Amino acid sequence: MANLSLTKVPMPEQDPNVRNRNFSEVALGYTEEMAKEEATRCLNCKNRPCVSGCPVNVRIPDFIAQVAEGNFEEAYKIITSTNCLPAVCGRVCTQETQCESKCVRGMKGESVGIGRLERFVADYHMAHVSETLPAIEKNGHKVAVIGSGPSGLTCAGDLARLGYEVTIFEAFHKAGGVLVYGIPEFRLPKAIVQKEVDNLQAMGVEVRTNFVIGKTLTIDELFEEGYEAIFIGSGAGLPSFMGIEGESLVGVYSANEYLTRVNLMKAYLDDYDTPIRKSRAVAVVGGGNVAMDAARTAKRLGAEHVYIVYRRSEEEMPARAEEVHHAKEEGIEFMCLNNPTRILGGESGEVRAIEVISMELGEPDASGRRRPVAIAGSEHEIEVDTVIMSIGTSPNPLIRSTTEGLDANQRGCLVADETMATSRPGVFAGGDAVTGAATVILAMGAGKTAAVSIDKFIKEKNA
Numbered sequence: 001m002a003n004l005s006l007t008k009v010p011m012p013e014q015d016p017n018v019r020n021r022n023f024s025e026v027a028l029g030y031t032e033e034m035a036k037e038e039a040t041r042c043l044n045c046k047n048r049p050c051v052s053g054c055p056v057n058v059r060i061p062d063f064i065a066q067v068a069e070g071n072f073e074e075a076y077k078i079i080t081s082t083n084c085l086p087a088v089c090g091r092v093c094t095q096e097t098q099c100e101s102k103c104v105r106g107m108k109g110e111s112v113g114i115g116r117l118e119r120f121v122a123d124y125h126m127a128h129v130s131e132t133l134p135a136i137e138k139n140g141h142k143v144a145v146i147g148s149g150p151s152g153l154t155c156a157g158d159l160a161r162l163g164y165e166v167t168i169f170e171a172f173h174k175a176g177g178v179l180v181y182g183i184p185e186f187r188l189p190k191a192i193v194q195k196e197v198d199n200l201q202a203m204g205v206e207v208r209t210n211f212v213i214g215k216t217l218t219i220d221e222l223f224e225e226g227y228e229a230i231f232i233g234s235g236a237g238l239p240s241f242m243g244i245e246g247e248s249l250v251g252v253y254s255a256n257e258y259l260t261r262v263n264l265m266k267a268y269l270d271d272y273d274t275p276i277r278k279s280r281a282v283a284v285v286g287g288g289n290v291a292m293d294a295a296r297t298a299k300r301l302g303a304e305h306v307y308i309v310y311r312r313s314e315e316e317m318p319a320r321a322e323e324v325h326h327a328k329e330e331g332i333e334f335m336c337l338n339n340p341t342r343i344l345g346g347e348s349g350e351v352r353a354i355e356v357i358s359m360e361l362g363e364p365d366a367s368g369r370r371r372p373v374a375i376a377g378s379e380h381e382i383e384v385d386t387v388i389m390s391i392g393t394s395p396n397p398l399i400r401s402t403t404e405g406l407d408a409n410q411r412g413c414l415v416a417d418e419t420m421a422t423s424r425p426g427v428f429a430g431g432d433a434v435t436g437a438a439t440v441i442l443a444m445g446a447g448k449t450a451a452v453s454i455d456k457f458i459k460e461k462n463a
Contacts, residue, residue, distance in 0.1 A: 003041045005109075006110060008110045008111075009030065009038040012028040012029070014026055014028065020300060022186075022300065023185040023268050024185075026186050026187065029119060030116060030119075038116065039065070039112075041112050042061060042064040042112045043104055043105065044064075050102045050103050053098040055445030056082050056083045056441065056445055056448055058083050059082070063078040064112065072124045073129060079121060084154055084158070084196070084199070085153060085196050086119075087122035087126065087195070088188065088192065089440065090123075091115075091119055092188055093115055093440060099114050136161065136203060139164060141228050141462075142227045143227060143230070144169060144222045144227040145166060145169070145233060146230065146231065146233060147177055148207060149176070149233055149234075149235050150177065150440045150443040150444045152177065152431070152447065153197070154447030155231045155233060155450045155454075158447070164454075164455075165206075167207075167208060167227075169216075169217075171213075171234075172210070174209060175197045175209060176190070176194070178432075178440070180193055181264040182256070182259050182293070183293065184296065186300070213399055214403075215398070228458050229426050229428065229457055231450050232399060232422070233429070233430055233433060234395065234399060235431060235433060235443075236393045236432035236437045240393060241254070241389055242285070242389065245342035245343065250348075250350040251279075253277075253386070255284070255286070255388050255390035256393060258297070258388050262297050262301070276301065277385075280304055281304060281305040281307075282388060283340075284307065285389050286390030286392075287308065287317040287318060287336075288317075288318045289323055291310075292308075292319050293323075294388045296332065298386070298388070306333065307333045307382060308327070308333070309354070309382075310334070311372040312336065312359070314334065337361075338357070338359060339357055340356050341379060343355070353382060354381070356379070356380060358375045358380075359375065360372070360375055392436075393436075394411055394412045395408075395412050397412055406423060406424045406427065411436055413435065414429040414433050416428065418449075420450035420453050426457065430450045
C-alpha cells in the first residue's frame, strides 16, 4: 500500500552544535525500516518522469520498488547497471534540481527521497556484501582516461565493462579528483570514494597516480604508447580571484587550496603536519556549494566567526538549499548583498580585515538573476584574519597548451560536441574540463556519453 505522507522520512543527523566541531559525516543515513517506509511513497509512475531528470538514467522506480520489498541487493544491481558511483551520488548529487524535481509526489508535498534511498542501498551493499566481480574478457583495445574525478571514473568503469584495457592517469597522489580534494569528509567520507575506486580496479582498471599529462607524458605520447582513444576528464581546478587590493596578503586562500589542504592533505588531523591557518574569524567570498564547504570546514577547524560574503541575496545563491540550511545550523553567519572591495593587512603582512560595499539588486542580467548594484558610500570593514575566495574555477591550461589541434573556448574550456568528441580525432572530453565547474552527476553523465562514443570510434576504426 502506498505511503501517502506529504513529507519525506527525516534523515537522522548529528546535532549541529556537535558536528560543527568534528569531521564525521553530518547525515547518518536511513535504517532499513526508514528506507522501506520512504520507498512506499513512490507511486511507480508509468511514464517515469524522475528517470528523465537523471543524467545517468538510473531506473529509479525499479530500484525503489525493490527497496520497498526489502530486496536491497537487487536494488543495488539495478542502480549500478547505469551508475558506477551510487554511494557518492546518494550523498552529493543535486537530486532536488534533477530526478526529485520531476517527481510527481513533489506536486503536493515533498518528492520521494531518491538520493537518500540511493545512499541507503549503496551503504547496505558495502556493509553486507563482499563481492567478487566476474572476470571480464578483454577485447585487446587500450583507452587512456585523464583525471580520476567523477567523469573519468564513470568513463573508465563503462569502458572496462565493455572489455577495454583502461588506464586512468591522475595528477595527485590519490585517485578521486574533486571527490577527495574538494568535498569535505563530513559530506563525503573518503573511505566511500576509495571503495568505489577499488571496485573499478577490481574490474581491471589501472590507476596511475602522480602522473601529470602535459608534463610526464603528452597526449601525442599516449597515442604512441598504443592507446587508441583518450578521454580528458581533468576537471576545473584553476581558481579565480577578484583582482582586488590585498589578495596577496598572508591569510588569503582560494577555496580550492584551502579544501585541498584539509581534505586531501588531511590538515584537520593532528597526526598530519600539513600547514593550515588556525583562524579566529574567516570571510568566505561566494555563494556556491564550494563556499559552503569552505565555511563549514573553517568552523570545524576552530574559527569563532565564519562569514559568507555574497553580493546577491540568499534567494540567488547557487548553493544547494540543504547546504545553506546545514551551514546556518552550524553557526555560519551570512552577509548577503555585500561585495568585497579590498583586503586590508596589518604591519606583519597578514590579513586583518576585509572591506565590503553594500549592494542592492537591480534589473536581471544575462543569467536571469537580478544584477547586484553597489550602494555608493556604504563601504564598511569586517574584522577577519583569513579570507577564502570561492568565486569559481576554470580548467588548467596545461593539456590544451601541450596538444596541437585541441580547441578551447574563451573560458579555457575544451570544446566537445554532444558525443564528447573534441577537435582532435580520437580525443574525447567531458565534465568540468568542458563545462567549467558544474555538478558531480553532470560530469558522470558526460563520462557515460564519452564511453559510448569511444566504443563506437574504436569499433569503426578497426572495422
